Amino acid sequence: MVNGAMTGDLTERIEEQARALGFAACGIASAGEDPVRAERLEQWLGEGHHGSMEWMEARAHHRRSPQGLWPEAQSVIALGMSYAPAHDPMALEAHRDRARISVYAQGKDYHDVVKKRLKALARWLVVERPEAQVKVFVDTAPVMEKPLGEAAGVGWQGKHTNLVSPEHGSWLFLGAIYTTLNLSPSQPQRDQCGSCRACLDSCPTDAFPSAYQLDARRCISYLTIEHKGPIAEEFREALGNRIYGCDDCLAVCPWNKFAQTANAARAYLPRAELTAPKLAELLALDDAGFRKVFSGSPIKRIGRNRFVRNCLYSAGNSGDANLIAPVEALQRDPDPVVAEAAEWALARLRA
Incomplete structure (x- = not known):
């Protein structure tokens, strides 16, 4: 097991490498089960709020915790890549002969962009720690990216259930790297939605x-x-x-006033x-x-x-x-x- 001092140093270098690869946010969470997160998932599914997304229920046992999907995992590196738009997402509301497409879908497929960079970070980590095993995920596996991002201090889940970052607002693509390394968890952020509706x-x-x-x-x-x-x-x-x-619900979030146009702008150029x-x-x-x-x-x-x-x-x-x-x-x-x-x-x- 990596000792505490080495773990802290490695965590800092993971964050530096993540920023170099274009990630705007990076944090560490435990891969163990969080009873509160698991209970919220069960309640959401029990109320039928997932609609026809049967895969959410079919693999709920994998979603309860990272270790439910991969028992050997010890830590989760949660990452966020900004796609903050340069234009007002609501601008076309009155132009009814035009179609409105969500900001995230106006450019390249984010699955491909984020996964490529996640793999680059995972390869770097294995070079740094050859004993490490890693798995990367971008929205296509039973992974609860938003609750994990919250646990890792990337942001907090706002009232709209999406992750909110004080630096990047609501505009974050999320990805995760599961690893067998036992890394020091980051400090979660405080919910700062306040009375805003x-x-x-x-x-x-x-x-x-x-x-x-x-x-x-x-x-x-x-x-x-x-x-x-x-x-x-x-x-x-x-x-x-x-x-x-x-x-x-993303565009009206007041925290977006702190968001800068995406640092990966070329990748997500509309x-x-x-x-x-x-x-x-x-x-x-x-x-x-x-x-x-x-x-x-x-x-x-x-x-x-x-x-x-x-x-x-x-x-x-x-x-x-x-x-x-x-x-x-x-x-x-x-x-x-x-x-x-x-x-x-x-x-x-x-x-």
């Missing part, structure tokens, strides 16, 4: 039953990305012109065609066109049908008669969900 009050679909609780079944990010099939009519108007994700895309052009995409436009983008994961479904709801909310023709063409779409969304949109546009 900006994130809760900004939600268009009332997805927060209370502070620090999210009902994914009402969340626009869940509805436009994870949810298959038709979106319930009670939520369609609230979608506005959001076609992939939602930034509202693609010009995705910052304010025209709904008419998106509605015309067939499967091949969709794959071409969204190659290398996280948006590609949801497929053309779900994407066009979202665009049709936005068209129906636009009040733009110029969209009637492209919407009419989708009434005969082979996908029944797309065809139904087209009927709904037409009824609103003609009204």
Whole structure:
């Protein structure tokens, strides 16, 4: 086992190396189970707030703690990479002929960018400590990145349940390195949300039953990305012109005033065609066109049908008669969900 002095020195060098690789935040947490975190997970799943994300429940035993996934793990290196935007994420709200895409999805797929840098840090660590075993994770394994980030002092989970950093606001991609090294845990940060309700009050679909609780079944990010099939009519108007994700509860967080434009800006530079895309052009995409436009983008994961479904709801909310023709063409779409969304949109546009 590495002694205390060596552990402290190694932790400092891990943080230095993380910064050199473009990570804005880095901290250490124990890989052992935290009963409070585990209980919160069980309660969230028990209330059905995960919606149709069955994998959350199926691998809950792995999510309870890092050691539940990898028993040999002793420590977690929690990391955050800033994607703070240079523009106002809410700026397109009134431009209903344009589509709003969540900030994180306007550039390269963050999974690829973050994982590449996590692997570089893990390789460095193994060179420094050949006895170390490591595993890297970015949002594609049963890992509770936000609670671990909170335990590691990267930030605190705000009332919108996302991690908030006093230096980087709400704009952090999270990743984790599990290791068999026994590293000294970082000091967790104090919750500094206070009496603020900006994130809760900004939600268009009332997805927060209370502070620090999210009902994914009402969340626009869940509805436009994870949810298959038709979106319930009670939520369609609230979608506005959001076609992939939602930034509202993040964008209004007062802590964002301290966030600087992403230090990994080149990696997440928005693609010009995705910052304010025209709904008419998106509605015309067939499967091949969709794959071409969204190659290398996280948006590609949801497929053309779900994407066009979202665009049709936005068209129906636009009040733009110029969209009637492209919407009419989708009434005969082979996908029944797309065809139904087209009927709904037409009824609103003609009204």
